Amino acid sequence: xxxxxxxxxxxxxxxxxxxxxxxxxxxxxxxxxxxxxxxxxxxxxxxxxxxxxxxxxxxxxxxxxxxxxxxxxxxxxxxxxxxxxxxxxxxxxxxxxxxxxxxxxxxxxxxxxxxxxxxxxxxxxxxxxxxxxxxxxxxxxxxxxxxxxxxxxxxxxxxxxxxxxxxxxxxxxxxxxxxxxxxxxxxxxxxxxxxxxxxxxxxxxxxxxxxxxxxxxxxxxxxxxxxxxxxxxxxxxxxxxxxxxxxxxxxxxxxxxxxxxxxxxxxxxxxxxxxxxxxxxxxxxxxxxxxxxxxxxxxxxxxxxxxxxxxxxxxxxxxxxxxxxxxxxxxxxxxxxxxxxxxxxxxxxxxxxxx
Amino acid sequence: xxxxxxxxxxxxxxxxxxxxxxxxxxxxxxxxxxxxxxxxxxxxxxxxxxxxxxxxxxxxxxxxxxxxxxxxxxxxxxxxxxxxxxxxxxxxxxxxxxxxxxxxxxxxxxxxxxxxxxxxxxxxxxxxxxxxxxxxxxxxxxxxxxxxxxxxxxxx
Numbered sequence: 001x002x003x004x005x006x007x008x009x010x011x012x013x014x015x016x017x018x019x020x021x022x023x024x025x026x027x028x029x030x031x032x033x034x035x036x037x038x039x040x041x042x043x044x045x046x047x048x049x050x051x052x053x054x055x056x057x058x059x060x061x062x063x064x065x066x067x068x069x070x071x072x073x074x075x076x077x078x079x080x081x082x083x084x085x086x087x088x089x090x091x092x093x094x095x096x097x098x099x100x101x102x103x104x105x106x107x108x109x110x111x112x113x114x115x116x117x118x119x120x121x122x123x124x125x126x127x128x129x130x131x132x133x134x135x136x137x138x139x140x141x142x143x144x145x146x147x148x149x150x151x152x153x154x155x156x157x158x159x160x161x162x163x164x165x166x167x168x169x170x171x172x173x174x175x176x177x178x179x180x181x182x183x184x185x186x187x188x189x190x191x192x193x194x195x196x197x198x199x200x201x202x203x204x205x206x207x208x209x210x211x212x213x214x215x216x217x218x219x220x221x222x223x224x225x226x227x228x229x230x231x232x233x234x235x236x237x238x239x240x241x242x243x244x245x246x247x248x249x250x251x252x253x254x255x256x257x258x259x260x261x262x263x264x265x266x267x268x269x270x271x272x273x274x275x276x277x278x279x280x281x282x283x284x285x286x287x288x289x290x291x292x293x294x295x296x297x298x299x300x301x302x303x304x305x306x307x308x309x310x311x312x313x314x315x316x317x318x319x320x321x322x323x324x325x326x327x328x329x330x331x332x333x334x335x336x337x338x339x340x341x342x343x344x345x346x347x348x349x350x351x352x353x354x355x
Numbered sequence: 356x357x358x359x360x361x362x363x364x365x366x367x368x369x370x371x372x373x374x375x376x377x378x379x380x381x382x383x384x385x386x387x388x389x390x391x392x393x394x395x396x397x398x399x400x401x402x403x404x405x406x407x408x409x410x411x412x413x414x415x416x417x418x419x420x421x422x423x424x425x426x427x428x429x430x431x432x433x434x435x436x437x438x439x440x441x442x443x444x445x446x447x448x449x450x451x452x453x454x455x456x457x458x459x460x461x462x463x464x465x466x467x468x469x470x471x472x473x474x475x476x477x478x479x480x481x482x483x484x485x486x487x488x489x490x491x492x493x494x495x496x497x498x499x500x501x502x503x504x505x506x507x508x509x510x511x
Contacts, residue, residue, distance in 0.1 A: 214484035257398075
């Protein structure tokens with residue numbers, strides 16, 4: 001996304017379907033760039049100075065600074081070296097449209113005016129660092145209060161909109177409806193009838209539709225929700241459902257804690273609906289490892305620890321079959337096979353004891 | 356439910372959860388004394404069982420989901436304290452549950468949801484709904500499995 005925006009500035013062919021416009025714009029910018037280059041740098045090259053600029057130039061700066069390392073055109077280098085710009089709109093190009101834009105960001109200009117005059121130390125590296133930082137920030141609408149960022153986010157929001165929604169045709173209608181000063185090739189989105197064309201509202205619309213899609217899924221999941229219309233009530237239902245599920249879990253665990261279990265309960269049917277007769281053979285593998293780690297005998301361990309590890313790692317089924325064999329036979333021979341009397345008595349005790 | 360590579364049933368979340376939970380549950384039961392349990396014992400065992408259910412659910416899901424990660428982190432950092440306080444917190448939630456509805460909209464109601472879903476505080480609304488979806492699915496499997504186990508034990 002970003003390289004596209006970087007490339008367009010300097011006249012290279014962007015991937016937008018309006019090549020004529022961009023050629024014109026690039027020519028325009030070249031003129032302005034040269035004009036700006038001739039002006040000697042006067043004041044500090046702080047970031048606030050940048051804010052004075054119309055967004056276009058600021059954008060160029062933003063994108064040119066990473067390119068300066070790569071050594072782009074001459075304009076790049078000139079930019080990076082003379083990154084300190086004059087304050088005020090005096091030396092700005094005579095392009096009225098750009099001046100309009102600059103006037104729009106007069107808030108920043110006013111603030112910058114007060115700041116720039118005392119500053120005298122040009123620190124190109126500092127400013128470029130700022131630029132880089134600003135550039136790499138994600139295009140969130142709540143990022144830095146920079147006019148350049150505004151346009152950046154606008155652009156990215158529009159790009160997002162364009163990439164996600166294929167329904168809107170890429171026309172220039174949006175561009176023309178916006179400020180005329182913006183000659184940049186934005187993502188052109190045709191607004192739907194009766195809907196706002198702001199970048200903000202577009203982004204919000206995209207968000208809302210995402211959220212609505214997910215709400216639909218949730219509605220299908222939660223029983224009784226599909227009849228309800230209105231997201232607030234649906235959300236209420238979802239919240240209630242989650243609460244009831246959590247309460248059910250608590251009740252069940254209370255029940256399981258309080259019940260008196262028996263020895264001979266086997267959990268075959270718990271696995272029954274999961275399908276597969278192979279599952280039944282899991283039961284001895286499941287129950288028996290429980291006993292073994294507790295027992296101090298050493299002989300069995302080598303047999304059983306290994307399958308235990310398999311079990312823990314959940315190998316695919318073909319692996320499990322092997323371990324089941326090893327489990328079943330030792331389990332049967334468990335009582336007869338004991339390395340010590342202790343273990344035998346322990347085993348019999350455990351088997352007799354409540355589960 | 357997901358991650359069925361060779362489509363063996365043992366790879367579903369349900370089976371993973373069942374296995375782990377049964378392991379833990381049998382282990383807890385082995386620690387029972389022969390004497391009839393006092394209410395205090397039952398309460399403690401209940402907390403253990405609940406914790407085991409949560410842990411086995413979260414670990415069955417793994418770290419793929421934000422809510423399971425958050426749940427595991429919460430458990431690791433405060434086992435006893437967490438379980439005791441979550442009980443009281445949940446009761447308060449139930450009482451105040453109806454008040455906070457009809458707020459601003461989706462974003463307003465999501466506040467309630469954030470408290471319910473583990474790790475929900477640090478998510479945006481979009482991913483919160485994703486996590487809720489998955490969380491509800493896992494909770495319902497948890498409930499199903501635990502009811503089956505409870506019925507098994509009680510009936511036999």
